[in-house]
Amino acid sequence: MGGYLADMAELLGSYNLIGAFWVNIQLTFWSALFAFIIGTVLAVMRVSPAPSLRWAGATYVNLVRNTPLTLIILACSLGLWGQLGVILATNEAGRVDITSNSFRLAVLGLSAYTAAFVCESLRSGVNTVPAGQAEAARAIGLGFGQSMRMIILPQAIRGAIAPLGNTLIALAKNTTVAQAAGVVQAASVMATMIEFRPDLMVAIFLVIALGWVIIVLPIGLVSTYLSRRLGVAR
Amino acid sequence: MSSVLFDAPGPRTRRRIAVVNVVGALVVLGVLAWVIWGLAQKGQLTAAKWNPFLTETVWADYLLVGLWNTLRAALIAIVTANAFGLLFGLGRLSQSRLVRGVCGTVVEFFRAVPVLIMMIFFWQLFSYVPGPWMAAPPFYGVVFGLTLYNGSVIAELVRSGVQNLPRGQREAALAIGLTRSKSLRLVEVPQALIAMMPSMVSQLVVILKDTALGYIITYSELLRSARLVGSTFANYVPALIVAAVIFIVINYTLTWLAELLARRLSKRTAGGTRPAELTPADAGE
Numbered sequence: 327m328g329g330y331l332a333d334m335a336e337l338l339g340s341y342n343l344i345g346a347f348w349v350n351i352q353l354t355f356w357s358a359l360f361a362f363i364i365g366t367v368l369a370v371m372r373v374s375p376a377p378s379l380r381w382a383g384a385t386y387v388n389l390v391r392n393t394p395l396t397l398i399i400l401a402c403s404l405g406l407w408g409q410l411g412v413i414l415a416t417n418e419a420g421r422v423d424i425t426s427n428s429f430r431l432a433v434l435g436l437s438a439y440t441a442a443f444v445c446e447s448l449r450s451g452v453n454t455v456p457a458g459q460a461e462a463a464r465a466i467g468l469g470f471g472q473s474m475r476m477i478i479l480p481q482a483i484r485g486a487i488a489p490l491g492n493t494l495i496a497l498a499k500n501t502t503v504a505q506a507a508g509v510v511q512a513a514s515v516m517a518t519m520i521e522f523r524p525d526l527m528v529a530i531f532l533v534i535a536l537g538w539v540i541i542v543l544p545i546g547l548v549s550t551y552l553s554r555r556l557g558v559a560r
Numbered sequence: 561m562s563s564v565l566f567d568a569p570g571p572r573t574r575r576r577i578a579v580v581n582v583v584g585a586l587v588v589l590g591v592l593a594w595v596i597w598g599l600a601q602k603g604q605l606t607a608a609k610w611n612p613f614l615t616e617t618v619w620a621d622y623l624l625v626g627l628w629n630t631l632r633a634a635l636i637a638i639v640t641a642n643a644f645g646l647l648f649g650l651g652r653l654s655q656s657r658l659v660r661g662v663c664g665t666v667v668e669f670f671r672a673v674p675v676l677i678m679m680i681f682f683w684q685l686f687s688y689v690p691g692p693w694m695a696a697p698p699f700y701g702v703v704f705g706l707t708l709y710n711g712s713v714i715a716e717l718v719r720s721g722v723q724n725l726p727r728g729q730r731e732a733a734l735a736i737g738l739t740r741s742k743s744l745r746l747v748e749v750p751q752a753l754i755a756m757m758p759s760m761v762s763q764l765v766v767i768l769k770d771t772a773l774g775y776i777i778t779y780s781e782l783l784r785s786a787r788l789v790g791s792t793f794a795n796y797v798p799a800l801i802v803a804a805v806i807f808i809v810i811n812y813t814l815t816w817l818a819e820l821l822a823r824r825l826s827k828r829t830a831g832g833t834r835p836a837e838l839t840p841a842d843a844g845e
Binding site: 371373374375376377378379382388389391392393394395396397400401404405408409410411452455456457459460464470474478499500502503505506512513516517520521524527531534535538539542543 | 563564565566567569573577580581582584585588598599602604669672673674675676677680681684685688765769770771772773775776783787790796797800803804807808811812815
């Protein structure tokens with residue numbers, strides 16, 4: 327048993343596991359940022375009064391939501407880069423910087439995918455506001471801008487916290503799929519470690535799984551806390 | 561359209577909306593035209609790239625084989641995930657604190673770990689540990705990963721399904737002399753299962769989408785066979801587009817079915833039957 331633990335410690339020492347998880351965290355951060363921007367635009371389109379924008383937003387969401395993420399990431403690396411020659415990162419010599427290019431393509435795929443779910447989270451937030459609130463705002467003489475700013479949006483944003491938190495958790499876990507674009511992160515390091523020491527397989531899995539619990543748990547706790555604290559009781 | 565966001569439009573607003581509508585349509589068409597033009601520029605729209613999809617070989621030898629593997633893994637996983645989910649969902653409702661604790665830990669653990677991590681682990685486990693699974697480690701990797709992850713999500717559906725029933729259901733069952741466990745078995749769980757049905761159909765979409773992760777652990781599912789078509793006929797982009805269309809058609813049909821079920825079943829349970837909204841990897845509570 328002591329030998330097993332010593333072996334495991336030595337194995338962990340020879341692989342940069344923290345660095346691998348750091349890649350997942352960076353993927354999560356950038357994808358969350360872009361997904362939030364694209365998702366907000368999509369949500370505005372979906373609730374706008376112009377039918378063509380509503381239709382375009384709905385089509386995007388329905389197509390993307392029903393496509394596997396692996397396919398989208400693969401389409402980014404194999405299709406956009408491999409076939410269509412889209413390059414997102416070059417080094418000083420003007421050549422493709424493969425590591426950051428793969429990273430950015432993965433961010434592109436993750437953002438495009440997650441944006442559809444961000445859009446639906448925001449829209450469900452708007453849907454939590456009963457129509458009577460808008461009518462009441464109008465009845466006491468508030469204009470469109472005022473009732474938006476003071477009555478509707480504050481409630482809509484609070485209603486969106488819980489689904490946005492779920493979306494963020496799913497995004498964090500989905501960063502492992504960047505594997506399909508060849509981005510080296512926790513999933514690939516786990517595979518390499520197991521290939522090197524199959525006898526330590528279970529311990530390796532548990533360490534990696536623990537890493538995910540450490541990343542995912544705080545997001546869940548914070549979003550539950552915020553949605554309870556700020557949520558509007560109905 | 562009635563919305564909390566807008567007043568009923570007057571004549572001026574209606575004109576403005578019409579203008580925005582036309583401009584929006586033009587922008588959308590412009591983007592579409594730009595994508596198609598770009599694909600054409602790169603020679604992706606030539607007959608040589610698309611004709612293979614009119615031949616029997618591409619379908620019989622590649623895509624249908626891949627689709628079958630995708631469906632096979634998804635169908636087995638939905639059965640095992642439901643068994644897992646029912647077991648651990650009821651475990652979380654148990655009166656014993658120990659059983660509740662163990663089931664809760666298991667469910668939370670498998671919900672926190674990415675499916676791909678589990679798939680890679682089981683894929684490698686099944687290629688080292690001797691047994692009948694050694695014949696097809698990627699397949700078992702996919703099925704085990706999907707079962708543990710989706711089973712945990714379904715366990716939560718079972719639990720929330722029972723907890724969302726009106727309290728009167730249990731009170732009435734106890735009042736006519738049933739025990740707690742009989743009330744659970746005869747009154748609450750059957751209703752919870754009906755209430756869950758639409759969410760479970762939505763969960764099928766998640767499972768079907770996640771089988772594509774099998775691509776990464778070399779399971780020859782639809783995406784992998786599409787890629788094989790791409791390398792055989794030098795038409796990667798069309799092959800990925802065709803695979804995406806197949807996935808979208810199947811999943812869209814399942815989503816539609818979930819909504820249909822929700823409407824049909826709403827009279828048969830005291831709990832609500834709205835299908836859970838899909839989030840990127842799971843249909844959350």
